[in-house]
Amino acid sequence: MEEIKLAIVEDDAVIKESLETFMQVHPSIKLTLSVTSVEAFLEKAQSPLRPKIDVMILDIGLPGMNGIQGIYHIRQKYPNTDIIMLTTFEEDDKIYDALCAGACSYISKRTPLVKIREAIFTVAQGGSYMSPSIARKIAERFMPKKRQKESGLSERQMQIVQALVDGLSYKMIGNKLNISLDTVRDHIKRIYRTLEVNSKVEVIKKAMDGDI
Amino acid sequence: MEEIKLAIVEDDAVIKESLETFMQVHPSIKLTLSVTSVEAFLEKAQSPLRPKIDVMILDIGLPGMNGIQGIYHIRQKYPNTDIIMLTTFEEDDKIYDALCAGACSYISKRTPLVKIREAIFTVAQGGSYMSPSIARKIAERFMPKKRQKESGLSERQMQIVQALVDGLSYKMIGNKLNISLDTVRDHIKRIYRTLEVNSKVEVIKKAMDGDI
DNA sequence: TGCTGAACCACATTTTGATGTGGGTAGCAA
DNA sequence: TTGCTACCCACATCAAAATGTGGTTCAGCA
CATH class of the missing domain: 3.40.50.2300 (Response regulator)
Structure with missing residues (x-):
């Protein structure tokens, strides 16, 4: 050696x-x-x-x-x-x-x-x-932070979050999930409320930190 | 035992x-x-x-x-x-x-x-x-990804990126750095070019991944 | 059976963001 | 001096996002 x-x-x-x-x-x-x-x-x-x-x-x-x-x-x-x-x-x-x-x-x-x-x-x-x-x-x-209760988002809402993280626009999300643009908006609105944030970036940051 | x-x-x-x-x-x-x-x-x-x-x-x-x-x-x-x-x-x-x-x-x-x-x-x-x-x-x-030369952003641009990551809006950034909204836009425009991205989210994701 | 919540959609308004064009001022190196 | 770059600003335009109100349908539950 x-x-x-x-x-x-x-x-x-x-x-x-x-x-x-x-x-x-x-x-x-x-x-x-x-x-x-x-x-x-x-x-x-x-x-x-x-x-x-x-x-x-x-x-x-x-x-x-x-x-x-x-x-x-x-x-x-x-x-x-x-x-x-x-x-x-x-x-x-x-x-x-x-x-x-x-x-x-x-x-x-x-x-x-x-x-x-x-x-x-x-x-x-x-x-x-x-x-x-x-x-x-x-x-x-x-390891995933074993948080309490996952954050309260529904299955559908999680899909939306994921799409946001992937960088899709609302329009693209609607397209991908076969729902209208307005519905996407609606989901996001609710997501913001339950997550207590008020912008896309905050959601994405949370998601990337595993806080969700 | x-x-x-x-x-x-x-x-x-x-x-x-x-x-x-x-x-x-x-x-x-x-x-x-x-x-x-x-x-x-x-x-x-x-x-x-x-x-x-x-x-x-x-x-x-x-x-x-x-x-x-x-x-x-x-x-x-x-x-x-x-x-x-x-x-x-x-x-x-x-x-x-x-x-x-x-x-x-x-x-x-x-x-x-x-x-x-x-x-x-x-x-x-x-x-x-x-x-x-x-x-x-x-x-x-x-370990810090030993990239070649930090990614080419100037000091000022890094401040802007940091502000974006912090979730500030353009207006808030301008306020914080004492420059006009248009100047903030200008910086971001250039940042996008050198980073080869085309949205705030991409910048933030890169920054959070340490790719910057 | 009637309530509730999730998911769906529409319409409207205001704010942000993305991009382009054009033009200033310094400082630094050829 | 010239040329380059970083930084600064303005104006304009279109796209996207944030937010509110209001309505429908359906499944599960008291």
Whole structure:
């Protein structure tokens, strides 16, 4: 296996050191950089001795620029580096933000070092490892929001909404559903009332958010 | 540990049997149901001897009703059962659809049985396991689509788009940005051209999809 | 049996939106 | 200076959407 160039960005000295020592001993891992802040990292990245990095372990709760913001900067310098986020708390929003920013793995700090090392290899091979509890949260984000009572629209009304989302005009909807333009208007009028909105866009936004 | 009630829905006899025999021998797993189709599953679910199920392994490529459609029906009968999807191919869309439908884990069929069993326990404990390559695809879906040069809209135009997404009318936008109604129209006209769309809704949909 | 609600339709009015033509002013680069 | 672009504005026209009032039919229910 190719030697993996690893970077660590972690401010907690204890964790940082244990990561360093543990990862370093593995013959296939080469620790090319280890710093305590994103700022320090970026400085190193500027230097003429710009280290190569395949995988980076990044603490999400850094002082100064936090991990999430850091991802953007890091990815500008190292667009091909895979980032593994290390986190203490598993807040939904942070997980989501980190993924959106471009992290490709998300691991709890409670995870044993061996697992973290596994994750490094997984990531280096183009995969991704998520801590189970985090993976679950991500999966849940995809799931339809199990709202109360679907929103009270009838079958027909749902068809109309769908047509609106598809970008059809009233005329086209009437045509598609074989009803008159006025009837389409009538339906939409009622839909607005039960949905408590007053424009097509609001309906479409709701529908796209799964709020319906 | 609590005994985990497991169900298997898999049409491939070889895989089905190997899953059955392997899972059954574990003292903490009880195989309460094993069928070859969703239809057969639903029938059993109707019967007076409705089996309890904590975790279900579901093949995504079943004949008849496929796994994705199946998830909906299964979740109606068993809303609290955690579903692990088993898949041969790793098509982005299927992964996404399955998650949206309510699967909480997604595993390649190439995964060794031991790992699958691990996944069962993980899931039963409220976690989720994804095959590395699949997890990566999911992570990538969150990432900002690395488009070429943002789509060509100017700063001002982006403000207008944002306002549209916020549901403002042209008049309100003009008001908010202190420009005339006609100017707003002018901007929108140009936005449509560079975005190659021809209605507000399309712009909003694009914006909401991150395509902009 | 008579009420209710969903779906259907018509007519009318006002507001928005989509598009075109034309014309200003800056700022920036060739 | 010229030319380009972003931004600004006006006027015009037609299409689409928002909203209200009023009416019909049919199925399900008290």
